[in-house]
Amino acid sequence: MDKFQPNQSTTQSEIAKPMEVKTDLVTVHVDGKAVQLPKGENLLAAILSKKYNLPYFCWHPSMGSIGACRQCAITQFTDETQQKGRTIMACMTPVVDGMFLGLEHAPAAEFREQVIAAMMTNHPHDCPVCGEGGACHLQDMTVMTGHSHRQYQGLKRTFTNQYLGPLVNHEMNRCITCYRCERFYKDYAGGKDFSACGSKNQVYFGRQQDGVLESEFAGNLVEVCPTGVFTDKPFAAHYTRKWDLQSAPSICHGCAVGCNISVGERYGSVRRVINRYHNDINGYFICDKGRFGFAYVNGDDRINKISGIELATAFKPHEFSIAMARHNAKTTVGIGSARASQESNAALKQLVGRENFCSGLTELQQECLRSCQALMLQNRQASISDIEQSDCIIVLDEDLTQTSARIALAVRQATRNAAFDKAEQMGIPRWQDDAVRTAAQDLRSDLYLLQSKSCKLDDVAAFCEPMLPEQILELARDISDFANNPHPLGLAQTRTEGSHSESQTLLSRIVQSLQHAKRPVIIAGCSHWHLALLQAVEKLATHAPKNWQFALLPDAVNAMGLVSLMDEHTLSLEQLQAKDLSSSAVIAMENSLPAWSSEQRKQLAEQAETLVVIDHSRHQLSELADIVLPATAFTESDGVAVNYQGLAQPFFAVKPQVKPMHSSWQWCQLLDDVFGQGTLIGLQKLSQLRSYLTDNVTGYPDMNAMFAQHLLFKSARQPMRYSGRTAMIANQTVHEPKNPVDSDSPYSFSMEGPGNDDGYGHALPRSFSWAPGWNSNQSISKYQVKVGGVMSNRADMIRLVGQSEPSASRAQTSSSAKRNHRSQRILGLQLRQLEHLFANDEFAGKIAEFNLMAPPPCLLINTDDTGKFNQGTVSHVRVELTDNSSFIVQLIPCADIAKGVAYLHHPRANTSPLLDLVVSISTVSDADISAHQQQLSENLEQILQQKNRNLARLQQTDQRIPIQIVGEGS
Known part of the structure; x- marks a missing residue:
């Protein structure tokens, strides 16, 4: 039986299995005190790891040292008797045994103060109107060096700011020329449209011309920049200082990677999301979808009231049960969701019974996720840390940059491992970033991108030629055959001998790379629901060498949690559609059924005796429902999400619920009185539900073991400088209300409570990052065992353990899934x-x-395929669907797409199985093209108007004082 279990004797490193670099500790004397530091380590990182305060700007734990800012100057002495010493840059100096260092030595301290003074000659007096004010690394370092008064009275340089898109704002006058932005954007993330321009004292960091930043990680410039050059534009438009944000640790719901984030709230609306460091998952960076993709929780299409039943003004559970009893049915069917929490899915399954629980997935999707689960249960799923340390990576039919962007960033870092190995042979430490790049030049570890179109990782790939999906599958099976050989990969030369085909040549290259690799990783995903490919990887994993690792990536945040709740009785959407629902109540929980067409959703609403929808935002299914119950989004509820590795990670509400909104599991508990067996009625607290689910539901983790002892000693969601608590609702009442009580969470909606790293046993994820003298997110180093290492207050990891045993029902479903899978060709x-x-x-x-x-809306095809559309003179085509509707898309010929493959994009693909509905593609008239372009222009105008209306509504809600943040929020 597969169960979630806490790693009571297992640490984070044992789960993620990062490559450990053993270093010898040596004795170094810092300000007269002997400390133990790792030999050869970056001296700045080593000093910060010992919690000393030493200013820096250009250095970053993930990007190494270049010595550009000269801010980390310290004095090195020959012995304890020397008084003068010499000034060195800590970030460019390795730790050597017997060093004598002076951090507080007067000449070094004066040098650091003068470096800041030189920077400030051109830095504006913007702090009161800067979006970074109060969370600015430059402010912290200026105070730390003692530069409290400015001496320079001359003119300052000025620059023209650029438009960099709707997510990132640009205020170039604040730049201190630390080069962090360029090093991250170009060198680390691989961006091509951003660089340093100019020379001497007129260096400009930006694009060649105004335009949207193309990188999926552009938002990280907000945190990477130590000043206010790059700021969060949506946050600036609805701004609050860091110390006025109520924050909570959470998990990104944008994909299945499970990046750790911190969510900030003020006046009832979510204001921003920032990265929350986790050494084995997201590290210091998250993608822009994770950083900015929360905005829908503030949208005006949130479901905020109950519809379909009549209740009194104030919500009362007893009256709710009486009203729902009028809609009782003979049986109840529940539809789960891969975006709902583990508690909610488990509670729904308990409510309706396992024979009436539907996963909300098609048979094809269920089988794809079971292949992912098989690797998860074998503990073969590689962490991001594992991927970054790999020396050979094969990506199968998945554009990681667009589906699991944080994985793509890890893959890009992995291609540098060959450079690090060469640098090590030459005696160059890996933290000497510029020297490593100079020594390595274009040397990279092997990366094979077996895909049908190009992607943004092509520039670091050893192979990236577009291939047909069938060719990719054939190669995957060939690799599996080689791995299954009694002498793994030993027949490669024989298999390819005498063959001159391109596929066999490629196979030979891949086999040779795998033979020489020490830590290979094979990655595939569910973006195309390519079942045969995922099963080929699953088969490969069963007999691959132990040093091989894999990463099969689901499409949703809790997809692996959902599949862990599935058993032989779980219904697929096909089985649900075939079921007689005339006397059944159907509860659709946080699932708009995007795998179904509009007609199929209408049929469900017509066939079911009662259709109940539990969700936080409106969609077609909620409009068809008989009863709609407002659910909380992930920012307003506590729960567990299971990432692609099988790690069960908790997320916490950043603000209290606003009735009648409830978490989905709470609605299940309330509905159990009418539609269920009564097993959930007494479980009104999340801790009670978790205890029940741990004991009775296969696939639910024992989360209470982690947080139970914190319920009496709650940590604060609000910083100690949180202001206006008693005045923020003065426009509603002059009485000070009691703080909301959160009895199930280890966090309080107040400033009271011990720190996140308290001494009460297991530690908690941090709500926000702050340390004395460190107001920016750089303060995270104060809470790491060593800089760039694990958190000193890390919580135990919980993961799914057990054995994967393919059942007969799985094999039967698999064959059905293959029959139902439609390979659409037009x-x-x-x-x-x-x-x-x-x-x-x-x-x-x-x-x-x-x-x-x-x-x-577009259709991408190979240049050689344009002849299929009137000799290639067509710019737009019409796509006809089975429901007699159609739409127009732009036809874009590309040389970097496999011949015979076409990629279709249209917004309808997010709410329906668009590819399965396509009947034909035909040319359109010039008049239709003009009308289509006019419609796109009108849609753009509507988007801008909706954005302004939503912002105005939020500002009105919080009674905003009209103070403008200069140069931002436009």
Whole structure:
């Protein structure tokens, strides 16, 4: 039986299995005190790891040292008797045994103060109107060096700011030329449209011309920049200082990676999301979807009231049960969701019984996720840390940059491992970033991108030629055959001998790379629901060498949690459709059924005796429902999400619920009185529900073991400088209300409570990062065992353990899934959905900024396939669907798409199985093209208007004082 279990004797490192670099400790004397530091380590990092305060700007734990800012100057002495010493830069100096260092030595301290003074000659007096004020690394370092008064009275340089898109604001006058932005954007994230321009004292960091930043990680500039040059534009438009934000630790719900984030709230609206460091998952960086993709929780299409039943003004459980009893049915069927928490799915399954629980997935989707689960249960799923340390990576039919962007960033870092190995041979430490890059030049570890179109990782790939999906599957099976050989990969030379085909040549290259690799990783995903490919990888994993690791990536935040609750009785959507629902109540929980067409959803509403929808935002299914119950979004509820590795991670509400909104599990508990067996009636607290589920539901983790002892000693969600608590609702009442009580969470909605790293046993995830003298997020180093290492207050990890045993029901479902899977071909082209980070999501259309950055409706084809459309003179085509509807898309010929494959993008693909509905593709008239372009212009105008209306509504709600943050929020 597969169960979630806490790692009581297992540490984080044992789960993620990062490559450990053993270093010898040596004695170094710092300000007369002997400390133990790792030999050869970056001296700045080593000093910060010992919690000393030493200013820096250009250095970053993930990007190494270049010595550009000269801010980390210290004095080195020959012995304890020397008085003068010499000034060195800590970030460029390795730790050597017997060093004598002076951090507080007067000449070094004066040098650091003068470096700041030189920077300030051109830095504006913007702190009161700067979006970074109060959370600015430059402010912290200026105070730390003692530069409290400015001496320079001359003119300051000025720059023209650029428009960098709807997500990131640019205020170049604040730049201190630390080069962090360029090093991250170009060198670390691989961006091509951003660089340093100019020379000497006129260096400009930006694009060649105004335009949207193209990188999926551009938002990290907000945190990477130590000043206010790059700021969060949506946050600036609805701004609050860091110390006035109520924050809570959470998990990104944008994909299945499970990046750790911190959510900030004020006046009832979520204001921003920032990265929350986790050494084995997201590290210091998250993608822009994770950073800005929360905006829908503030949208005006939130469901905030009960519809379909009549209740008194104030919500009362007893009256609710009486009203729902009028809609009682003979049986109840529940539809779960991969975006709902583990508690909610488990509670729904308990409510309806396992024979009436539907996963909300098609048979094809269920089987794809079971392949992911098989690797998860074998503990073969590689962490991001594992991927970054790999020396050979094969990506199978998945554009990671658009589906699991944080994984793509890890893959890019992995290609540098060959450079690090060469640098090590030459005696160059890996933290000497510029020296490593100079020594390595274009040397990279092997990366094979076996895909049907190009992607943004092509520039670091050893192979990236577009291939047909069938060719990719054949190669995957060939690799599996080689791995299954008694002498793994030993027949490679024999198999390819005498063959001159391109596929055999490629196979030979891949086999040779795998033979020489020490830590290979094979990655595939569910973006195309390519079942045969995922099963080939699953088969490969069963007999691959132990040093091989894999990463099969689901499509949703809790997809692995949902599949862990599935058993032989779980219904697929096909089985649900075939079921007689005339005397059944159907409860659809946080699932708009995007795998179904509009007609199928209408049929469900017509066939069910009662259709109950539990969700937080409106969609077609909620409009068809008989009863709609408002659910809380992830920012307003506590729960558990299981990432692609099988790690069960908790997320916490950043603000209290506003009745009648409830968490989905709470609605299940309330509905159990009418539609269920009564097993959930007494479980009114989350801790009670968790205890019950741990004892009775296979696939639910024992989360109470982690947090029970913290319920009496809660940590604060609000910083100690949180202001206006008694005045923020003065426009509503002059009486000071009691703080909301959160009895189930280890966090309080107040400033009271011990710190997140208290001494009460297991530690808690941090709500926010702050330390004395460190107001920016750079303060995270104060809470790490060592800089860039694990958190000193890390919580135990919980993961799914057990053995994967394929059942007969799985094999039967698999064959059914294959029969139902439709390989859509139109005009000889295999249609596939175009992946895009800001478009392939049912909530992407609810976020104005994402709509502005999404591509227009289009059909991408190979240049050689243009002849299928009137000798290649067509610019737009019409796509006809089975429901007699149609739409127009732009036809875009590309040389970097496999011949015979076409990629279709249209917003309808997020809410329906668009590819399965396509009947034909035909040319359109010039008049239709003009009307289509006019419609796109009108849609753009509507998006901008909706964005402004939503912002005005939020500002009115919080009684905003009209103080403008200069140069931001436009």
